[in-house]
Amino acid sequence: MLLPNTINHGPTGALKNALDYLFAEWNNKAAGFVSYGSAGGVRAVEHLRHVMGELMVADVRTQVALNLFTDFENFTKFNPNPQHEQTLNQMIDQVMVWAKALKTLRC
Helix, strand or coil: CEEECCCCCCCCHHHHHHHHHCHHHHCCEEEEEEEEECCCCHHHHHHHHHHHHHCCEEEEEEEEEEECCCCEECCCEECCCCHHHHHHHHHHHHHHHHHHHHHHHHC
């Protein structure tokens, strides 16, 4: 889930509305976060983790936090630092383990 960092360091209203609208579809699923911002969007993800808990979503701890200054050329062209690849792979592995464990609850 790509999460933009807004001025108030929280998820956007559109994202929150979409999550609320599909409440039942999120139940007993796993999630990982990829965020971006001047500080990597980490505070927006902190807010979103609480929301995901209410949706009965198990989110993993590992997060890919992209920085607007180092991972985007001229703040527009995506050019991620190669270090993110290892973090992304770790996050995906964790999400897959949780998704498999939660599958029995969705049946």
